Amino acid sequence: MPSVTIHTTQNVSIDCETARIGTRIGAWLIDAVVLLVAYLVVLYTAEQFGSGFNREVALRLGPIFWAVLYFFVSEWLGSGRTVGKRLLHLRVIRLDGEELTPADHLTRALFLLPDVLFTAGTLALLFITTGGRSQRLGDIVARTVVIQDDPAADLSLADVLTIRNREQHRARYPAVQRLAEADMLTVQECLLRYRRYRNAAHREAVQLAGARLAGLLGIDPEEAAADAEQFLETLLLDYIVLTR
Template identity: 30%
Template sequence: MKTISIRTSQNVTIDYELPSTFQRIIAWLVDLVLLSATIGILTLLFYWMLAIMGWSSIIETLFMYLVLVPIWFFYSLFCEIMFNGQSVGKRAMGIRVVKLNGDIPSLSDYFMRWAFRMVDIMFSFGSLAVILITGTEKGQRLGDILAGTTVIKVKSTQHVNMKELLNIRSFRNYEPTYERVTVFSEEDMLAIKTILNRSSRFPNQKDTYKLLQKTAVSAAKKMDISVEKFTSPQQTKQFLHTVLQDYIVLTR
């Protein structure tokens, strides 16, 4: 199982699983089946109306080049732009396009991925895409390499959502310690929870304590709290747990 570390805009590193080549092929096949079915249905409806209305061959040509061709060629580009890096097939397989630097992919990034589908998939019958995705460390086909993107599993082993966060424990009669935690966003809290999960799963990993300490110091500075208290992993983890609990109590 390949993983990739992506640094978020909050300067926090989160590990994501990379989908297998097989999963990406299945996502592509789901899109292909959906696209073929859509074009087939539209074509049947058009010719049914053509027979009824008696339209000329010019209308048939216009329909092909103004409706069918754009749908076929621009489907993946449109979906990834509109649905945050996912097509129907990618959503079905639980995968998504992301930037390696943690930013949200731009229109030019999606366009670059789409433009090189011709080389990656169509001209090489998918062989180049399979070779690159399988052989590169970050699971990138040519379009991904040029756009600085890759495809990750949306539900990774390090992923948590706000519902899980709110159910950490019962906070009846709990008194918050840090009232300034309201300066954080839900995304900040999810990042902190992810890092705590990672520290629990990999306590002996080389960079685990550094990541915990860096996160704690950043959170403390944002709340104007002294950072001198973070002298051990246990103190650092306890501080971050308290921040999470305070945030839940004060914002739920």
């Protein structure tokens, strides 16, 4: 499955699985239904109670306006997720690991016009299927990408990217600073693989990594053994806070 590497401002690289084309189309269809229902409700209300309502103008320009408005507002307020993306576990993120801005959301929404509305989706499909990062034109311009957002993972991409300072996360194991960045990237990869493929082999790898790191850092082995997954997550977050 295609993936993209996000290089965060904390110099941590995170591999994310890009959204499948079928899932993106499914999310779009769900959003289209939500958008159509909302538009019909507004249109009916305007016809019944609006003064000076021009039905012809509303039918020609209304769908375009509402489509742009819907995707802009829903992705902005939904932290990169519309109704369809939320239901199918997709999320829009920035390639530089920073938080999405209103300008990013607006750019993506406006480029829906050439990507989808004016070309019946063919331009978006062309860019997504031929590009290395599965980006449509709006994603390329806004420097964003749509990823699979695994709801089962406790340590989500958002958890890592929103750590900015010591006030947001209190480090528990200061000794983690003795480790090299390559060590923590291995910890990160170990966690991500276990949460994507929860089988006995990956569970054992997490437990062995926890025990090994506890020994290196002089931490009570019982802390790592009690919940190796949580222990490695804490070490990773501590390292980011203490070294960035």
